[in-house]
Amino acid sequence: MRYFITGIFSLVFSLTLQAQTGAAVTSRGVVADSSTQKPIALASVVLQNAEGKTLKSTTTTDKGVFVIPVAANVSGNKLVISYVGYESRIIPLPASNELGTILLASAAAALGNVTVNATKPLVKQEIDRLVYDVQADATAKGQTAMDMLRRVPLITVDGDDNIQLQGSGNYRIFINGKPSALVTSNPKDVLRTMAANLIQKIEVITTPPAKYDAEGLAGIINIVTVKKTADGYNGSVTLRESLPFGPGVNVNLTAKRDKFGLSLFAGGNLRVGITTRNENLRKTFGTSTETLYQDNHVRNRGYGAYAGSELSYEADSLNLLTASVNYFFNPVRSTVNRNSSYFAQSGAVLQSYDMRNEGEFNFSAVDLGLNHQLGFKGKKEQLLTSSYRYSYSLASQLGDIVSTNKLNYTQPDNKQLNDAGFREHTFQLDYVNPIKKFTVEAGAKAILRTNYSNTSGEVFVSPSAGYVNDPLRSNVFDYQLNVYSLYNSYSLKLAKWTFQAGLRAEHTTVDANFTSTSTKLDQGYTNFIPSFLALHSLKNGNTISFGITNRLMRPGINQLNPFIDKSNVQIINTGNPNLRPVISHLFELSYNKIGKKGSANFRASYMYINNSVESVTNVVNDTVSYTTFENVGQNRILRFNVNGNYAISPRFSLNFNTGIFYVWITGTYNGRMYSNSGPRTNTFLNTVYKPNSTWQFGLSGGYNRRYINLQGGSNDYYYYSLSATCNVKKFTFSAVFNNPLFKLYEFTQYNDSPDFYQSNKQYLIYRNVNLSFTYKFGKLSSGLKKNKRGINNDDAPSSN
Incomplete structure (x- = not known):
């Protein structure tokens, strides 16, 4: 049994500042x-x-x-x-x-008679983050959280809804300032399900202060939900229909009476049965060129449901208790029909078969939290917060694979099951004390996390014997990771300058066990993570800021899991339990310009990473490819971003976001040196026309240039939408038409080497219509208090 010690410490700081005298x-x-x-x-x-x-x-x-x-x-x-x-x-x-x-x-x-004169800025620059105001986006009605992420500066979302922050796939996602098992293991499905009108703002924290866990090479994405908390009650009900995907509903409720407060949000969507198509292509180069081609038809159906609640009790002016719970459930049933053919250079068929995979994927996650905030008499901003959090997620994957019409194909029919997930307990103590122009923060934390995987499989022997257990497909994987940390940070606010500096120390222990190979791993390491931020106020409200920090990545269950997915015996995917942590180094400079009709933010950054975890592919015997993860990359990213807003007229506004960056990546895998580089961009433009207080119309579009990976990349991706919203008293009607001129979009991801070329081309449903109807009810009058500190396990990896 593992043990830990969380030190409870108190800090006493005193500072005497003398007021200026004289003139x-x-x-x-x-x-x-x-x-x-x-x-x-x-x-x-x-x-x-x-x-x-x-x-x-x-x-x-x-x-x-x-x-x-x-x-x-x-x-x-x-x-x-x-x-x-x-x-x-x-x-x-x-x-x-x-x-x-x-x-x-x-x-x-x-x-007077003109109801709209200037646009509300969509993006706001703070000392350590950019804030995208979703409620100020007139085209957000009827959209999802994933749609909103496409619009946020520094974030890139490709055609398959893979998310990158500052060109990196390693980041943390929070909900309301706290990590959540909902988005740690399965962000795509959760964000596709969550309605955009539940979101107040999206924060991009690229240079996190010392109070945040060091995990997340590129930073943190924080999704803040709407909470109109006050005496009385307030809420909304939204009905949605997305054609051709299916209907959805979400509810938002807030209530407060005396010392008690409650906030609740819940919703879900139904995914109707839709068949999509994708193609796998692989060419191997040797004495002759041989080609594998697979045509796949995939039909998915299921639903997603989520709920979250927070309860607060203000015992007195110095004691505040809060409790929270979040839940997500996403069962999906899928049918994959595959036609696979393997060709010689002459065109002769060397191997072929038809396969049908009846699969199930069930994902569930839950978070439970409890916080106590203690204030101090005579100084309401001096706080001591004690927090506990329990988090759990489970992804269960089942496949029943049957093959027919076989030519030189000897793989037996089989069934495979993999249960993978994590559970963790977190204990945290935070202290903050403002002393005139200084603010001092300190804290201690212990995270006890268990990643696990339980794999089993069966193969078909004969009609009489049926399916029997396959010991080669069985494995129990336990990966116990504990993180103990201390931090201390200082903030200084002067007339024109704001400074923030801190240091975080984290000690990590790892105890892993692989039953199939009787292998154990026991290791520990300590990291010191400094951070420094400075913001200078210029004339007319303009600001310039600078930040520098290191970040840490510990591999998560999706990268560590040794489960060998053989649902496609020619293209196999597996994790690597031997992955090591990675450290990034980030330098950032930004300038915020405020004008009479709008504002703009200019940002330049440089990040480099050694020993990064990369997805790598190797072809064995010209017939089978294995894709896994290795610590083989060296990455450098130079980025320049411009975003802002401009009021063209009292009724017409424009918002824009353009990121241009150059990527260099090198690494050695399987005895060969790989090198890839090139420019990338993500650009988004949004215009809103408000003829009166009832109607508003929007037009938006974006363009993302290809991914750049160690062995390959992807093609470019673009999108656009038209929207209309009508507000009549407590009712809101909205319609969003995405990509009306294109029914399908071909999104290709590929690996390219001197030995082989392998790609996956997806024919995505591109044209869709989102309709929504919202009813708002209730009335509130005063604010509900919330803890100003709480558990933020931004060390838990997200998965794309």
């Missing part, structure tokens, strides 16, 4: 929206003299607060406060430098 004093205030009373972050605050010359400038914090040095006893000085989409205000400096709350009215309100 220099400071003015303080809070900038907020006049209608919602919510603070406005990154609003521009400019100090001018009587002639209008700029003397000083700064921007507001996330809480709308600004502090700006002023000259005492100078008449005529004034503050000019502005933010895109709002009317600017000029505030003469009063005798008292405490300005209180300054309210900005939206530009739309000032126009």
Whole structure:
């Protein structure tokens, strides 16, 4: 039995800052929206003299607060406060430098009959992340979470819904700031199921501070769901129909009374039986060229259901308890009909057969969490949070494979079963203490995770004997991974500068057991992960920021699992339990520009990785390919990204996102050096027209240039959609028409080497229509408190 010790420690920090005296004093205030009373972050605050010359400038914090040095006893000085989409205000400096709350009215309100004047920015730059406001995207109605990810800067989604962040497939996905088993092992199906109108925003954290686990070479994707939490109740019901895929429904409910609060979201979709087609092609080069061609027809049917809930209890002003639960279930039944032929260079058929695979795939996941937040008297921002989390996921894969019309094909009919998943317990302690301009954070954490796989198989012997157990297909795989970590970070906010620096120490232990080979693995390693972030406020609310960090990747069950998938005996896939951890190094520089009609963000980054885990393929005896994972890659990615928004007119707005990056990747596998490089891009453009407060129309499109892998890549991918939304009181109707001119799209992924070429071409359903109807109900009046700290197991790998 493994044991762990989570050290409970307390930190006592004291700092004495002396106020400036003499001619220099400071003015303080809070900038907020006049209608919602919510603070406005990154609003521009400019100090001018009587002639209008700029003397000083700064921007507001996330809480709308600004502090700006002023000259005492100078008449005529004034503050000019502005933010895109709002009317600017000029505030003469009063005798008292405490300005209180300054309210900005939206530009739309000032126009009277014109209801819309400026676009709300879709993308916001913060010191350590980019934030995509899904609720501000007029074309989001009727879409899914996966559709929204295609629009987010720095994220690439290909035709098969494989997700990459900054050109890397290794990242973490959170839901509401917390890792979830729902998206750790099976992100594609979960995000295809989740409705976009349940999402408030999507955050891309490329330089995570020390409080985050070190896992995730490229960073973190955090999906924040809608929570209108206040006294009373509020909710919505949405009915969806996606043609030709099937119907769906989702419900969102929030309620609060006195000290108790509840938030709930649930939904699902039905996947009707749809048949799609894909082709496998392999050419082997030797004394002669031989070709394998497989034509596959796949029919999938099933459903996906998800639910999440959070309960809070505010015992008193210093104690807050929260509990959460998330659940996802996705059973799929599939039928694969394959015609396989193997040709000599002359065209003669060397081997052929027809195969039918009746398969089942069942995925389930659950998260349970409990948090206690303790405040301190006299200092509400000083917090100590204790957290516990249990997470579990299971993927069960069953195949019943029967072959007919055989020519020189001797493989027997067979059945195979693989149950793979993980379970984990997490204990965490976090402490935060703001001391004037400083904020100190520290914490300790222990993650106890078990990855496991149980494999079995049967082969058909004869009509009389039927199926018998195949010992070569049986294996029990247990992979116990424990992570113990400590972190300490500091933040400093000055008039024009914000700094954040920290260090995280993680010790990992691994205890693995493979029953089929009687092999055991016992190892441990320690990593120190530094991070540094700086943001400088310029004139007129513009900012420039810089970040540097290291990140860590520990292989997960989908890469470690030694299960040999023989559903296709010519093209075999398996994991590698001997994979080692990987470290990345990231440097990032960004500039945020705010104008009168819009804003833009420019970002440049460079990331390099040694010993990266790569998917590699080897052909044996010219007839069978084996694909697995190896620590063989050396990756470098240089990236430049531009995104922003612009109000063309009071009713017409434009949002854009373009990422251009160059990839270099090298590595040695099976005695051969591979090298691949080239440019990539992902571009998205979204336009919205709002003729009045009832209707809005959207047009959007995107283009992704090919993947670049160690042995190959993919073809380019593009998409576009038309949308219309009608809002009538509590009802919303929306229609989205995706790719109306193209019924199917051919998406190809390939491996290319001097010895062979292998590809998979998928004919994807491209043209589809999404219809939705939403009804909103209830009324809320005040905010529900939530823990400001909690468990974030961003070390748990995601799978594409």
